[in-house]
Amino acid sequence: MNAQKYPSSIIKKGATLYESIYYIDDNGKAKVETRIYCVRSVQKKRNALSDQPHVNITMKIDGVTWGKRSTKIGDYGWLSSIPRVYVKQFREGDKLPYGIYTTKLAALKFAIATLKDEVEFDEQGIRDAKNKNDIKFYTSELEENNLLLKAARTRLKREQNKR
Template sequence: MGEPSSSTNSKVPKPQAYPDRSMREGTVLYCADTMTYRGKTTVVFQEWHVRTIQVKRGSNSRFGVQGLGTSSKTLYVNLAQKVEGVTWGKRSKTQGDFGWKSNVPAEYRKQFQAGHALPSGLYTTKYAALRFAVPDFRQTIAFCQESLEEETDPELLAEIREDMLLFQEGLLVLERRLKAMQRELRSERARSSTLDKPSDKETEQ
């Protein structure tokens, strides 16, 4: 199956610029997704935590391998997805000893260069992550529809239809969640505006 058209891609928000002021060890980035369990689809927010921001030790230099113990000056941000029981949980028999597991599987790790845009789909707020996920799901559904027109294999057609149905259900719950969050933000701005507005007595004085 081919890639979605560029016209569809243009509707998806751009990756978030690197947040210099807030990016540090412990910062949490969010990715909005959906999960279907026992016929019910819900919105889930993946949490990607900044574990370290450091140089790559022992990486190759421009003209070959660097000397032992040397490192590039380029900083890299290392992320790990927090998943209960997989990457995060009880580490020993000691009471209250919860934290990151010693070996985080590769599929739950990401790395990108400090100062560059955040990895696709990751944002510093849940709202921004939702704003990315909605058009991203629409793009995937359009891709599935195009594939249905091109594919001829019955088994692949069945798989595509099943995937498209899941994305359509996911899109509905994402859109509802986004609208609810937009209403909450508007209400918060309205309350803030009311509090900041001077009273009649203050105006008279």
């Protein structure tokens, strides 16, 4: 699945973007979560040779990037010091960063496509394995990826049924 274009006509401060992640938790359950990114600014870089603005997006996480800013009632917003890990940047009019999409459904479809590729890779690894250790490794990876794929498909169905 290709990266999504984000036309400059719809880019604005406060727009929401999504990314789906998948993992196996400590209890062995497959989890699929959707992360939210918000456009914080669209601006030109200082001393840049290009006139093309950059779009700065930040992952919205309660207590880390978003939360209570002062003792005033209702003063919630972006916190002052946000770790660089949660900030991404791309040029206006270019494709979105890897795995980030404008809708939850598109992000989930990307996760499913990625998991299908991983399942195919593991199946090919089992066919090409030269010893028992390789077969055991690829088999365990295949089981995990099939579990994650099932969870991602279930999450996609839930999102589609909401509409």
